[in-house]
Amino acid sequence: MxxxxxxxxxxxxxxxxxxxxxxxxxxxxxxxxxxxxxxxxxxxxxxxxxxxxxxxxxxxxxxxxxxxxxxxxxxxxxxxxxxxxxxxxxxxxxxxxxxxxxxxxxxxxxxxxxxxxxxxxxxxxxxxxxxxxxxxxxxxxxxxxxxxxxxxxxxxxxxxxNAGYEFRPPDGTGWILLTADESALPAVAGILESLPPGMPARVWIEVQDPADRQELPTEADAETVWLTRGHHAPSATADAIRAAALPGGTPYAWVAGESATVKAVRRHLVGERGFDRKTVTFSGYWRRGASEDHLMVAGEDA
CATH class of the missing domain: 2.40.30.10 (Translation factors)
Structure with a gap:
């Protein structure tokens, strides 16, 4: 080894x-x-x-x-x-x-x-x-x-x-924005547990059914909105954020989940909310209709 x-x-x-x-x-x-x-x-x-x-x-x-x-x-x-x-x-x-x-x-x-x-x-x-x-x-x-x-x-x-994690808020971050679906829910749970006491955090999580909600322990000042997927469009999470009043100060956003949803949220934060691109970490954890095998083959053929 x-x-x-x-x-x-x-x-x-x-x-x-x-x-x-x-x-x-x-x-x-x-x-x-x-x-x-x-x-x-x-x-x-x-x-x-x-x-x-x-x-x-x-x-x-x-x-x-x-x-x-x-x-x-x-x-x-x-x-x-x-x-x-x-x-x-x-x-x-x-x-x-x-x-x-x-x-x-x-x-x-x-x-x-x-x-x-x-x-x-x-x-x-x-x-x-x-x-x-x-x-x-x-x-x-x-x-x-x-x-x-x-x-x-x-x-x-x-x-x-190590290089295997993405949540890296820069110095001077005043508050945290997180979005996820079930695929990124374990990561959100880990992030919330890592936040310092009192850090403002606004969280949107999309699940298939209300029974899929979890307790997410944290010492941060976190407000979590649970969205039920149903037949909502990929923009549902972005629409929920668009309707929300966000804290003042310097934000850091971590956006993960299904690729189309991630793109819609990032587009809203950067294009409409004016977030600095450098303060938005985003990752498409999965894509509708594609397994990780398919995505790797696509990457090799690109």
Missing amino acids: TDAPFQFFTVEVLRTERVTPSMARIVLGGPDLSRMASAGRDQRVKLFLPRRGEREPVMPDPARADWYDAWRELDPGIRGVMRTYTVRELRRDPHELVIDFALHGTEGKDGPGTRDEAKGGDGEGSCGGTAVDAVSGPATRWARAARPGARIAVLAPVDAE
């Missing part, structure tokens, strides 16, 4: 919990988790999930520095399914990695998986137990079927200060 800022870890499911009807929490453990680090906030990692019939994912040589090229060189029909997720929590004593999976497909509500996972995708995790819907993406299928002992691989940082 190299001393790179990101390294591979083999972990297994310790326990699972359904946080809301559309959110499953998977607690992972492993002998080397003491080396894993996280900046908190919106820290991202890569998960590698087994395909149908595999007990654990087929992985490239972890000693190779060019891990992505090594993964791509593997047969696409057998290599582990790679997905990007946010660390909900990295616990110590005992060492545990917590990942929240936004579920979609027939068993849950039709909506996002998480970062860059929409309906579709190739491959299917197999952890035994519950039968799962073939319409769902591979990460949703794996999360629904996950049982203690199921093994996956994680590419994660070993240094808390």
Whole structure:
């Protein structure tokens, strides 16, 4: 194993919990988790999930520095399914990695998986137990079927200060604006927990159903607006912000979720509200009709 800022870890499911009807929490453990680090906030990692019939994912040589090229060189029909997720929590004593999976497909509500996972995708995790819907993406299928002992691989940082998180408000920030859907909800939860006491924060979160709302502990002065998706247009979140009275002072915005919604919110903040572009961090975690596999192929062909 190299001393790179990101390294591979083999972990297994310790326990699972359904946080809301559309959110499953998977607690992972492993002998080397003491080396894993996280900046908190919106820290991202890569998960590698087994395909149908595999007990654990087929992985490239972890000693190779060019891990992505090594993964791509593997047969696409057998290599582990790679997905990007946010660390909900990295616990110590005992060492545990917590990942929240936004579920979609027939068993849950039709909506996002998480970062860059929409309906579709190739491959299917197999952890035994519950039968799962073939319409769902591979990460949703794996999360629904996950049982203690199921093994996956994680590419994660070993240094808390790393390139795997985006929430970086500059000095002088007076207040925070956050927007998200289910896919970015774990990141928003981590960001709110990281804010200093009394920091003004205005938050808009879009979910499929009111039952998918969560408690979001924070010491910040946070006001959260929950939006129910239904058949609303991608501009629904931007429209809600447009109708709101925002605090004065220097803002910093973190905008994540479905790509079209992210674009609409960013366009409103910069074009109509006059936010400095440098103070708006935005990320399309997923795109309707495209899995992470499709997006990677599109990027390679561009």
